[in-house]
Amino acid sequence: MTTEVRPLPHLLSVRAIILRPIFDMFDGNSGTLRKLLARHGLDSRVLEDDYAPVPLQTYLGFFEDAAVSLDDPNLGLRLGASVRPGGFGPMGLRATQCATIYRGLESLVRFTSALQSGTQVTLEEEAEHVILRYMITASQVGPSRQDNEFTLAGMCSLIRKGYDLRWRPLEVHFSHPPPDAPGRVERWFDAPVLFSQATNMLVIDPKDAHRVYREEDPDMLDLIDRHLASMLERAGEGQSASEQVRALIALYLGAKPITLETIAPVMQTSRRSLQRRLAEEGTTLKELLRSYRQERAEILLTQMGVSVEAVASTLGYADGTSFWRAFKSWTGRSPSKARRSSASAGDE
Known part of the structure; x- marks a missing residue:
């Protein structure tokens, strides 16, 4: 097994060790496992190197597909x-x-x-x-x-x-x-x-x-x-202020207020310094929040069993009406119409 430890690339990724329990579920059925790896573009060498980086999106897709394959x-x-x-x-x-x-x-x-x-x-x-x-x-x-x-x-x-x-x-x-x-x-x-x-x-x-x-x-x-120090990327290293703020929005949205006053201390900076750094990057907290809400809303509306009211709550809106108005202003469509369009596209 490879023992060399390399820092994770800036590409969103996980270590192959996280997939080890999934691999073990295919014990005795290596053929199916290798086909699944190939379907997701994974080199079979990840079976031998626990520290190999695997793209985050690939890992998530592989995990969901493995659950289906294993019934x-x-x-x-x-x-x-x-x-x-x-x-x-x-x-x-x-x-x-x-x-x-x-x-x-x-x-x-x-x-x-x-x-x-x-x-x-x-x-x-x-x-x-x-x-x-x-x-x-x-x-x-x-x-x-x-x-x-x-x-x-x-x-x-x-x-x-x-x-x-x-x-x-x-x-x-x-x-x-x-x-x-x-x-x-x-x-x-x-x-x-x-x-x-x-x-x-x-x-x-x-x-x-x-x-x-x-x-x-x-x-x-x-x-x-x-x-661990040889593996660890320092928090925020190589990330812009807007990338760090976006990550915190994703974590706290719907759970606590998204304001400069709540975000800045987590990033160990002042309200004014954070505002200035975002301005230098050509954005604001309000714009990052709007952008994330729109992207997240479009994903949630494709999921069966998630009501418009639940989407509104998840995105930090007081009620479904407030979310409906915001979504309409972003896309020109109502949430229900966006959901029907997504369902129709999935049936094609």
């Missing part, structure tokens, strides 16, 4: 439920060396870009809850149900296997529409699960998050950190 619509959930800390690579092992669940999740957030770009993960402590948010922020990447369920279930598995087998979140949110059998998802998380939400997230009890489970070994953490 398992709950593939992502099932793989996430069985993942062990090592399934997240060295960052998973590091997370389970931490004293508390909160510090372990902080570690995952810190090193996410070592394994996957084009995504945003945040951990925030709010009034009564700890919130872990996960969202693919790149636009036009296609369906992501399998990745969403795999990621959140995998994070729960990491907490259970690394800290407490009886642990469960207070609530789980998914951005994709409900599956045919949502009860199975809820039974596995052992918590209420909401679909068609603004973002993917785990709601965690602060008492659970800050309970001390072990004494940390600083030498062990330092050893893992040195390895």
